[in-house]
Amino acid sequence: MEKILEAKNINKVYPGVVALDSVNFNVYKAKVNVLVGENGAGKSTLMKILSGVEKQTSGELFLNNKILEINSTKDAEENSIGIIHQELNFFPNLSVHENIFIANEILNSHKTINVNKQISLTKELMLKLKQDINPNSRLESLRIGQQQIVEIAKALQKKTQILIMDEPSSALSKNEASVLFDVIKELTNQGVTIIYISHKLEEIMQIGDVITVLRDSKFICEEQISKIDIPWITEQMVGKRSFESVNDSQAKIGNKVIEAKSIYLKKSKSEEFLLDNISFNSKSGEILSFYGLMGSGRTELLEIIMGLIKDFDGSIYLENNKLSQTSISKRISKGIVLVPEDRQGQGLVQCLSVLSNTLLSKISKKISDFFLNSNQERSAVNKAIDYLGIKVSNSDNLITSLSGGNQQKVVIAKALETNPKLLMLDEPTRGVDIGAKQEIFYIMKKLAEKGLSIIFVSSEIKEVLAVADRVLVLAKGKITKELTGSELTEDSLVKHSQG
């Protein structure tokens, strides 16, 4: 194996945090170089250094054994290093092709943008990624998984020699991910080097060649994927061999908490129904899951219950009382809360601190709650930080200074602070490491035992099987099957989700 890029003794210090502590990282040519580690281990920071977004505090980079100075993203581009960032950054108001060719526009002889060429190239890219995305759609109109695909297409279009992918699959469905893996195979065959970060260990075993593990900002080890297995990875990442699987909950299933009757929702700008006569209920002490392909309307269903989507037909009852067109804050104070799928867009206020974000949803019960009590707030937040194991040095730090997985935990903490009766979680484990994932499942079970009703949406079949008491399978706008107990198997979920 030929080393193409090497990072030696990299240190990166943020005020109050050592993000990287003399880390070594070898990248081999035309291989899939996997980087793993818990949330906050320093993976994204290392990638930001390689791609010129951040500058290391000390340490050296070598490209083909020659010392490499990267001071800006431009330097990285000139050395043919490209990156797909963990937190998507695109222009929601621009179209797919404009996003893909941003700052890289194809010009014709009059120095104007050659839109037709851009569109046809975008179509080619989408064909390669087996995606049915219109090059003229605005980015904000796409699902988050499709936005991720566009981000991938943008990186592919640049034709770099070293391509960094920071959790590219976290928002992708199984099918979309397997297309991505095919593309990765093709790229490595063409000699392109891939650096791949993910918390999904199965896919790492499937596509990786070499693995490097970081733990607590330090380099732990490097190994050939062919020589290891999943328990080995968790052991290196966390320092212990495996997690007890979540034990079966003692929760007693009680009364109906939420009931939806005959929900109809039209697709935007079309007469087709995204949700076509959906009725269901969820009970206290129960973890209910919706399973379906991307775009099957799971997110929309949750948004209807939360009150975000208002133009639907049908009715919703909370503990047998009809919910009229109430505002979101009313619904939250009645005990309904949603952890949204899109944490940057809908989950976090980027310019506020960890503390302010965590407490943003807290409901006022007394007049005096109008005034903020810093001691009380601080202790509440510290409790949440402990409870969810959020890695942060000071809760006054900006939310954006946290690693992706830890930001996700803050969104969950915010929802729990409202003391809900119905907790809806839309892909809550996106970008969360395995330890924390187990932790979140454990918390879900505990909350169910306390009598909460939980609705959980995930595109990971294994997660659904691990936590759900009951699964409703959605396909083509209808509930095609209700599964409980021993009927809950991977095969039956897949079968019924095809419609």
Next chain:
Amino acid sequence: MKGMTIKAALFKLRAFIALIFIFSFFAFTADAFLSSTNLIILTKHVAINAILAIGMTFVILTSGIDLSVGSIVGLCGMIAGLLIDKGLVIEFLNVVIYFEIWVIVIISVIVGFIFGCINGFIITRFSVAPFIATLGMLYVARGFALLINDGATFPNLIGKEELNNTGFPLIGSGTFLSLPYTIWVMFILALIAVFLTTRTKFGRHMYAIGGNTKAANLSGVNVNGVTLLTYGLSGFCAGVVGVIVTSQLISSHPATGTTWELNAIAAVVLGGTSLMGGRGSIGGTIIGAFVIGVLSNGMILEGVSSFWQKVIMGSIIVLAVMIDQLQTKFIEKDD
């Protein structure tokens, strides 16, 4: 704050340091600058702009803008003048009611609040861009100010003993502990505003709306309510200024306050509040208002021609924000 380096602390106080620098410069070069009469005049001028800028800060924190405050100043001043000079005429009953001064003050300020709320209502209910809605109000409120007395002023607003409405000029000229009331009003409003922005839910919600409206909405923040109220408060501040200025001049002119919204915006921006919303502070705004006030006062004392004053003032506002941007980048890169 714990763990803050000296450099970071200096950076936080940059606007204040700049203010001290400008202040010292005029203190050394302009003789009359440090006299207590001049300082009080200066602060009185600053107070007018600062009060408007406090309301403007609320609005800008939610990533809005309020172009109508200058016109609302004029309108509220005219209303105060009308009520003192002519009273409230109810034609069909054929009666004229004269109010006591404190009632007139409250009515004028409430009119400001209501006009602000109308801005907020149009912006939140009909999704009109704040720039457009308040631009419209800039014309509408000015139009009403002119209509009230057919474009004329209300001179000599001293009231009449027999109508029990004397004493209005005292608001602008009275003092407490040898400081004019105007300055006290600024202090008190600034303290309330600091409290609102840093210690209440309402304040945090303003920041959240400016930072990410969607996330704020999903978190249960009453986005429309909070936004509407910030415009109401901005109108309220304009009403307060309208009363104070009218009292200082002892007469109300329908053109009072023209372009004052721009001074207020300049103070907010100089104070480090982002026009994108979500970042900024009342303290910064007050400092920004002082920077503008000290500069114009100093330049007058130095005998700078009023044309050059404009050139210098404009350049300094832009320069200050430019330096701000550079430093932000520099600090972010550096640690």
